[in-house]
Amino acid sequence: QVQLVESGGGLVQAGGSLTLSCAAAGRTFSSYAMGWFRQAPGKERDLVAAISGGGDKIFYTDSVKGRFTFSRDNAKNTVYLQMNSLRPEDTALYYCAVSSYYYTQRAEAYDYRGQGTQVTVSS
Numbered sequence: 001q002v003q004l005v006e007s008g009g010g011l012v013q014a015g016g017s018l019t020l021s022c023a024a025a026g027r028t029f030s031s032y033a034m035g036w037f038r039q040a041p042g043k044e045r046d047l048v049a050a051i052s053g054g055g056d057k058i059f060y061t062d063s064v065k066g067r068f069t070f071s072r073d074n075a076k077n078t079v080y081l082q083m084n085s086l087r088p089e090d091t092a093l094y095y096c097a098v099s100s101y102y103y104t105q106r107a108e109a110y111d112y113r114g115q116g117t118q119v120t121v122s123s
Contacts, residue, residue: 002026009117022096030074033099038092052103
């Protein structure tokens, strides 16, 4: 049984920073891609970033490039999303998810996700 638990969300002013964490259990962590998704009210869930099992490949959606950094610590079975220069449009529920592939940018390839952590950016 795969378990993913996110933490680190909160309320921050525009221009501020947050670091999200996601602790994983139930799968050989270092073999599989992890992703961060976000969903704002009334909008679809989007893949924000993806990282390969070994951390050697990383994808960012255009709107977060240069502001967000995705990393993983396979010894701790944890991934992190460092978010800088936050904008009101980054406000969403952020989920981490795990894939059955070593690396993928396809959102539909992520088959388990956590409950999410809320990020709210005030203007």
